[in-house]
Amino acid sequence: MFSRTTADQLAGVANAQAVKGRSLWQDAFRRFIRNRAALISLVLLGFVLVFAFFGQYLSPHEPDFVDFSLRRDIKNLGAPSIENAHFFGLEQEGRDLYTRVVQGTRISILVGVIGSLVAVVVGTLYGAFAGYMGGRIDSVMMRIVDILIAIPFMFVIILLLVVFGRSMVMLFVGVGLISWLDMARIARGQTLTIKNKEFVEAAVATGVKPFTVILRHIVPNLAGIVIVYATLLIPQLIITESFISFLGLGIQEPMTSLGALISAGASQLGFGTPWMIGFPLFFFLITLYAFFFVGDGLRDALDPKDR
Amino acid sequence: MSDPILSVRDLRVTFDIKPSGAWPWTPHKSLQAVGGMSFDVQPGECLGVVGESGSGKSTIARAICGLAPVTGGDVLFEGESLLSMSPEARRHHRRYVQMVFQDPLAALNPRMTVGEIIAEPLITHEPKLPKAEVRKRVQDLMERVGLLPNLVNRYPHEFSGGQCQRIGIARALILKPKLLICDEPVSALDVSVQAQVVNLLKELQKDLGLSMIFIAHDLSVVKHISDRIAVMYLGRMMEVAGAEALTSNPRHPYTRGLISSVPVPDPVLEKSRPRAVISGELPSPLDPPSGCVFRTRCPITREACAGERPAVAQVADGHLVSCPYHQDNAFGDVVQTA
Numbered sequence: 062m063f064s065r066t067t068a069d070q071l072a073g074v075a076n077a078q079a080v081k082g083r084s085l086w087q088d089a090f091r092r093f094i095r096n097r098a099a100l101i102s103l104v105l106l107g108f109v110l111v112f113a114f115f116g117q118y119l120s121p122h123e124p125d126f127v128d129f130s131l132r133r134d135i136k137n138l139g140a141p142s143i144e145n146a147h148f149f150g151l152e153q154e155g156r157d158l159y160t161r162v163v164q165g166t167r168i169s170i171l172v173g174v175i176g177s178l179v180a181v182v183v184g185t186l187y188g189a190f191a192g193y194m195g196g197r198i199d200s201v202m203m204r205i206v207d208i209l210i211a212i213p214f215m216f217v218i219i220l221l222l223v224v225f226g227r228s229m230v231m232l233f234v235g236v237g238l239i240s241w242l243d244m245a246r247i248a249r250g251q252t253l254t255i256k257n258k259e260f261v262e263a264a265v266a267t268g269v270k271p272f273t274v275i276l277r278h279i280v281p282n283l284a285g286i287v288i289v290y291a292t293l294l295i296p297q298l299i300i301t302e303s304f305i306s307f308l309g310l311g312i313q314e315p316m317t318s319l320g321a322l323i324s325a326g327a328s329q330l331g332f333g334t335p336w337m338i339g340f341p342l343f344f345f346l347i348t349l350y351a352f353f354f355v356g357d358g359l360r361d362a363l364d365p366k367d368r
Numbered sequence: 369m370s371d372p373i374l375s376v377r378d379l380r381v382t383f384d385i386k387p388s389g390a391w392p393w394t395p396h397k398s399l400q401a402v403g404g405m406s407f408d409v410q411p412g413e414c415l416g417v418v419g420e421s422g423s424g425k426s427t428i429a430r431a432i433c434g435l436a437p438v439t440g441g442d443v444l445f446e447g448e449s450l451l452s453m454s455p456e457a458r459r460h461h462r463r464y465v466q467m468v469f470q471d472p473l474a475a476l477n478p479r480m481t482v483g484e485i486i487a488e489p490l491i492t493h494e495p496k497l498p499k500a501e502v503r504k505r506v507q508d509l510m511e512r513v514g515l516l517p518n519l520v521n522r523y524p525h526e527f528s529g530g531q532c533q534r535i536g537i538a539r540a541l542i543l544k545p546k547l548l549i550c551d552e553p554v555s556a557l558d559v560s561v562q563a564q565v566v567n568l569l570k571e572l573q574k575d576l577g578l579s580m581i582f583i584a585h586d587l588s589v590v591k592h593i594s595d596r597i598a599v600m601y602l603g604r605m606m607e608v609a610g611a612e613a614l615t616s617n618p619r620h621p622y623t624r625g626l627i628s629s630v631p632v633p634d635p636v637l638e639k640s641r642p643r644a645v646i647s648g649e650l651p652s653p654l655d656p657p658s659g660c661v662f663r664t665r666c667p668i669t670r671e672a673c674a675g676e677r678p679a680v681a682q683v684a685d686g687h688l689v690s691c692p693y694h695q696d697n698a699f700g701d702v703v704q705t706a
Contacts, residue, residue, distance in 0.1 A: 082522030085525070262430075263536075266462065
């Protein structure tokens, strides 16, 4: 047992400054750094993000400018070239493909990230609240989720886009509506195991209010699994958005997304212009794989026995 | 005697148990974890509670803290009923009764630093306190419980079990509570650390004038720290007496069995001493025996035990036994010093 004097002596030997502890987050970060594939993916993802948000400054062209001089013969004149600064060539309407891909990547990532942010905020709070309250409140809240999950969401999104017109906002609403459901279930399941831990009881016994208990004790302990799920949700949403755009329902001209670009490129496959599908597809795949590997790495880093 | 700081009156805690695979309309079974306990805690006193696993010791603690559903009886804190208070008043009152938990690590949020954990009750009840003051109080208290104050920014998983329990104790003491409930605070620790923590608690109790309820299943630990000891069996009180009286002169057959089961660290003595062995298992609390709950394992049981619940008999001043036949010395002389 530390008597008071030994404690004093030790405190004197160790400097009087408070020692910095290593949080579980820092532990997880170390494990993540050691995962080669995840680290490379994170770097790649960084490049894709820089490309998506600053790529347009590299090109003298505007994404909606139609180059009529080259449009006559896109197959020969519109191929990728450094000289006329059409790095990725022209697309079928005669616009610069490079700036279009930059714009498309940006929109696709935005859809994924915003959709999954909605899922994280709404889903986590909803699930944690339902799980913590338990009993009838829990039953009702989770049955609502069950009912919503039973609706085929692709139908809902397509209907939303058809009925209310095709717009970015509608796309976000549609994606946001469905993306939080799984998250709510996951968060609730985890909450059920956390809420019986003694540290939650300790907080309740001291008189911490229920909502504070959820925010201070439940949610931070959910964070690991939520982050993993969110990073895996982003590519899923990108795929969803691309699929809808591929059907011609998603993003509207003059805006574009990777799905719309791939769709357009695919329609030109027979005319000897492979760059039209190649470049969007390349960025699509890179983004997806990077997100998946980062998500996997995060899972390995955050999950293992949690302490 | 002065007014008790805590009075528990005929407290009952019943849990609803849903049989597995039941239909929604199947009647639930009820598990009576605590079936009518009454006791008082005097200011500055340490009441030990012993009993085997499943006897409802922890449930009592949790019920007093409002963590378990109370289905009957009352808990009075300084004469005020805790159970009939409004939730807001109850929350405010929680600062006077704090709890130390059994599993030292599980009782600390792994995502919070030690400083944040200890400060939480303080921030909850005195939100306007300046940060520097909170930090100062936390560090003073850490030093008081034998932790280096410069470890405030560490996380619980960086500490040993004994240190974690000290953190738990510090958290319970930061609000300067009047009553500290220790729910098996040392049973998860190894013996040498147990002694340190028990001595720390004893010291703190004396210095701060705390009242304490100390729950354990280890009679020797309880005897060391308690002024009075209550013996529980299947959610009922069997015997209450001063620590010395209970260990040297146990009256209830269950207490006698319990005391004679404490091993003596001397093989010769251990072999030769008479033993009152309690055979059998604890009956299921889903279906407790009628009358005296101990009758199924009692060496001196008789037919009358199955009828009424035994009345509480006063053997000496402050020595209560809930067995009408406690004079019957079927064990022979099993008195020994634990």
